[in-house]
Amino acid sequence: MAVFFQQIINGLSLGSIYALIALGYTMVYGIIQLINFAHGDIMMAGAYIAFFVVVYLKLNIWWAFIISMIGSALLGVIIERVAYKPLRNATRLAPLITAIGMSLFLENGGLMVLGTDIRSYPGGLITNAQLPLTLFGIRLTATTLQLLILAITIVMMIILQYIVHYTRAGKAMRAVSYDADAARLMGINVDNTISLTFALGSAFAAVAGILLGLYYNNIQPLMGIMPGLKAFVAAVIGGIGLIPGAMVGGFALGIFETMVSGYWSSNLRDPIVFLLLILILLVKPAGLLGKNNTEKV
């Protein structure tokens, strides 16, 4: 049982990060039906921006969060304008290819500029103490960092829910994702709304990137690939395009992964995650929370 509860704690941390990345995937997908393969790499960029803020500007971690979120949001918007916007009326595979292109560009551009060195955030950025925890008489360990990750994620999710449901911009986002043409007729600036979605999703990715960098204590230019892909899997498991789906999927995937590592073998973790994905899709073709929309005949 100790393993079980311990892995739940670890899974919540990892799941938080997945959920934050998955939110960006799912928002973008919801609004323009594009798998933004560059999303994981935006996360990597966010982690690096924060790194430079704390190392060279000597600012504290909270400033790093803010500046990195702004920087990543800008990056996300630029990517959208350059690589996706011109293709809005093209075949759906065309922006998928430019997304792959953007992903390759950021990864290899990153390798070129930043080198292959693995860096880590300076120590003492946040207090990372062990928290002895006793549950049903079982001694477990959690760290303040894990607590922080979970807390930040929950706060971010509440902010997002507020934005999407109670602000004009959020209502515009929902309108565009429901029917872009009708939204345009209602006087909504569709292009700006799409940009805003990218900005928001990228800012969330930046937070995820920093948390990931803190959690594993390393950042490198290819750090976005696997977590990005996993987060996309999480979004699909939850039901792509659905914000609650991304949250549920992220946490579910994080916990599942740590369970597989804890009980079985971390070598088998990735293949089993994908197996789980396929099995879930076979039972629920539109994800856990998705409705199976059949085409009207």
Add this chain to the structure above:
Amino acid sequence: MIEVRFNKKNLIVLAGVILIYFLVYGLQAVGVISAFQEINLMMLGINIILAVSLNLIVGFTGQLALGHAGFMAVGAYVAAILTTNLNQPFPVALLAGAFSAAVAGIIIGLPTLRLRGDYLAIATLGFGEIIRGAANNINYIGGAAGMIGIPQLTNWTWLYVMMVLTILVITNFINSTHGRACVAIRENEIAAETMGINTTYYKVLAFAMGAFFAGIAGALYAHYFYLIQPNTFTFFRSFDILVMVVFGGLGSITGSIIAAAGITFVNAALQDLAVLRMVIYAVLLIIIMVFRPQGLMGNKEFTLDRWLKKRGAVSGPTGN
């Protein structure tokens, strides 16, 4: 009349195909082709097989599949096991690799093909990763280190014959009522079903055929580079193949061939630039796609007719 013209056209193509074979063969025999050029020549042929076979699935049948590297891996490993560990002749290994990949195609196709669009894409991508993950964990095939010392049996003749065979089989299939059934599924699945087309059957068939040839490509690859590792077959490889297909034009065989050739060439030309090569490649990818989203050929084919027409002949029937 039609029969005669048809045959004449085919004869010209046939002559061209044979000419290219002997040209390269001759160049190789007199030693003009460097080792580096030969590697790229082999990659060219393998990429063409991969792109044309994926085009059948994505371009013609309209099923977005991102697991082609997985099928390639199945073909590569099965064939390599047969030659290296079981001492079987190359043709047997090639066929076994191809059929195993086709079976994998059916196994993944049957349950997942009822998924639509991007859900299918991620399921097939996941499948590719499962194959890779499995290979990583099976000691018999070397685990993460992969298989080393596979006999180098792929030569220009094998490569060329297999490439031509792939193009021929898929082109013939496409230009038949069965190929039209696949295209109908891409165009409007509900209407296709109402026309009496068994959509599941044709989707699985397209998957199996595509996987079959990807398996051949994998087997050829394994027996040229005599080393295969699970990391040879990541989803980036699947992306690469998809890029060729979309680049060439969805539903254009000649487009896939031209794009595969172009991308292989660009990769070779930028070889010395290391990381910069990938940056340039990525930028080129974005620029070309933004300015030509339908791909080089759209869904049209480069044909002798079309080529001759440009040189002044009167327009004739198209769409045959």
Add this chain to the structure above:
Amino acid sequence: MALLVTRDLTISFGGLAAVANVNLSLETGELVGLIGPNGAGKTTIFNLLTGVYRPSRGEIFFDEQSLVGLKPYQITRKGIARTFQNIRLFNDLSVLDNVRIAYHLHASYGVTSAILRLPSFHHGEAEILAESEKLLQIFKLAPYRNEKARNLPYGEQRRLEIARALAAKPKLLLLDEPAAGMNPQETRELMELINWVRQEFGLTILLIEHDMSLVMGICERIYVLDYGRVIAEGPPEAIRNNERVIEAYLGREVNDNAPQGGES
């Protein structure tokens, strides 16, 4: 037994019966109309007959065989073809290919002969081509042969859809508002064409239509549907004077506060 028989055909969506206890019976060679206000369940009946939906209850017999549980393509193979209310052509394919695809069912060669280009392939393709060309001639679509379907004028798209349905060589043809969006002149021509096609191909036709003049003009018998139920059945004259039918149509219009506007 009649060619097509439904018994207590019922389908519910979320507890709401869209079609309830519908009993249809079509004799071979008949041309029968299916009318009713918007949302009465007409297209839903087509979707049930062609296997797009599975009935919650009831039976469908075609040629004395049950169709319930068969997939759409299997039902087409039994001899039922249809057109769609919102035209569903293969938009980016040529007019000729639209029709050729529908001959798929009757193609006489397999995948192997296609790949190996055996004589049976050449023979089969020639046959498909000849028959397709013939259909294009009949439907006056030959001039558009190589045009993409999406580029056809609206009326021609409707005709192409019927031509394509006929290529499947059905015994029963289901037409879902074939005259929708056509002007009176086009509608009249279409009526003649439908009638002629029926004679020529020995078809049985079930027709959904809002254009009363068309329905009354060519149908031998009419079923009237309201709220998913058959409220009247009989020859055009009887339907025209049926109280419940008038009520179903007019009652709806009064409620809508639009006595002038009918169903288009």
